[in-house]
Amino acid sequence: MANNSVSKIQWNDKLQGLFDEADNASLINIPLSDIDSFPNHPFKVQDDEAMQELAESIKEHGVLTPALARQKDDGRYELISGHRRKRACELAGLTSMPVTIQDIDRETATIRMVDSNLQREFILPSEKALAYKMRLDAMNRQGQRTDLTSTPMVQKLSVEKIGDKSGESREQIRRYIRLTELIPELLKMVDEKSMAFRPAVELSYLPKEQQKMLFDTIECEDCTPSLAQAIKMKQFSQNERLNEDVIFSILSEAKPNQKEQFKIPREKISKFFPEGTKAEKIEETIIKALELYRKRQREQQER
Numbered sequence: 191m192a193n194n195s196v197s198k199i200q201w202n203d204k205l206q207g208l209f210d211e212a213d214n215a216s217l218i219n220i221p222l223s224d225i226d227s228f229p230n231h232p233f234k235v236q237d238d239e240a241m242q243e244l245a246e247s248i249k250e251h252g253v254l255t256p257a258l259a260r261q262k263d264d265g266r267y268e269l270i271s272g273h274r275r276k277r278a279c280e281l282a283g284l285t286s287m288p289v290t291i292q293d294i295d296r297e298t299a300t301i302r303m304v305d306s307n308l309q310r311e312f313i314l315p316s317e318k319a320l321a322y323k324m325r326l327d328a329m330n331r332q333g334q335r336t337d338l339t340s341t342p343m344v345q346k347l348s349v350e351k352i353g354d355k356s357g358e359s360r361e362q363i364r365r366y367i368r369l370t371e372l373i374p375e376l377l378k379m380v381d382e383k384s385m386a387f388r389p390a391v392e393l394s395y396l397p398k399e400q401q402k403m404l405f406d407t408i409e410c411e412d413c414t415p416s417l418a419q420a421i422k423m424k425q426f427s428q429n430e431r432l433n434e435d436v437i438f439s440i441l442s443e444a445k446p447n448q449k450e451q452f453k454i455p456r457e458k459i460s461k462f463f464p465e466g467t468k469a470e471k472i473e474e475t476i477i478k479a480l481e482l483y484r485k486r487q488r489e490q491q492e493r
Contacts, residue, residue, distance in 0.1 A: 215291065216290070217288060217290050218288070218291060219287070219288055219289075220267055220289045221285060222285060222287060223285075224267055225257075225266070225267045225268075225269050225289070226262070226266055226267065226268050228268060228269055228270060228299070228300075228303050230320075231273060232307075232316075232317050232320035232321045233273065233307045233317050233321065234314070234317065235273050235274055237281070241278060241281065244274065244275070244278040245279075245281035245282045246282075247278075248282045253275055256272075256287075257269060257270075257271060257275050257276065257287060257289045257290070258270040258289070258290050258292065258302065258306065259289045259290070259292075260291065260292055260294055260299055261293075267291070268299070270303045271307065272287075272289070275287065296328075297329075298328075300324055300327075304322070304324060308321065314381045315366070315369060315377075315387060316378070316380065316381050318366050319366045319369035319370050320370060322366050323370045325352055326349060329351065329352075349363050349364060365387070365391045368391050368394040368395075370394075371395070372394050373401045375405045376401055376404070377390075384414060385414045385415075386414075386416075386417070389414070389415050389417045389419070389420035390420075392423075393420050393423065395424050395428075396423065396424065396427050397427070400427055400432055400437075403437055404423070407434065407437050408441070409469075410456060411442075413441055423440055459472065459476075
């Protein structure tokens with residue numbers, strides 16, 4: 191199964207319990223150049239401080255836990271678990287890494303990829319949403335039935351299994367999967383916590399064109415919808431009555447416990463800022479300018 195570019199390593203008995211369902215598993219040292227990322231891998235690999243720490247650890251101690259992969263028809267290897275370890279090996283200057291190879295199909299590989307990465311300490315909502323969707327699709331493909339009436343039951347059981355594995359309720363799993371229907375701009379807002387999770391779930395039911403109109407309004411007005419406003423937009427959309435004016439009207443409604451805000455039309459101040467300047471930067475600059483103005487006024491009064 192292994193090609194000529196890999197060398198066999200003695201099997202470590204302690205690793206046999208890592209994957210209870212491993213069939214014909216073998217541990218080999220594989221050149222990093224022969225390892226491909228898992229297709230549409232939903233979990234981001236970032237060169238952050240944690241990655242640097244992992245690279246330093248690998249420099250000192252080596253890769254303590256082998257990655258998991260399967261061999262493809264072309265002889266290369268598809269990484270299932272260990273994308274961060276592979277990147278850390280690259281940063282550490284290594285040219286190969288230990289990998290457990292399993293002879294499994296794409297659906298099983300997808301499920302194991304998701305399960306292994308859900309153990310991470312920090313996972314973005316978008317990562318979890320895409321991962322749950324990939325796992326659900328793989329489970330449904332494994333349990334395909336010829337009678338279409340069984341599909342809802344198959345999906346229900348699949349979602350329940352994901353919930354059992356992740357420790358989240360069936361409804362929460364469904365909510366995360368709904369986030370995959372958001373346009374990238376709105377999904378990014380959920381990751382950045384500038385939009386709350388539950389309103390985002392309701393907004394995922396809007397057609398993509400309406401989501402784009404909403405995002406443009408959010409950018410222009412520098413505000414995000416509450417859960418009640420998101421539900422109202424969903425209802426207007428279902429009744430085919432949602433347009434730019436309705437979106438603006440709903441977002442302009444006062445929210446419970448909302449502090450009074452003073453707004454300046456963007457076109458009145460746009461000439462003072464480069465195109466594309468974020469609202470937060472504009473606000474910060476205006477406040478600093480006002481503080482400087484007040485300081486000068488006080489100096490004039492003291493003369």
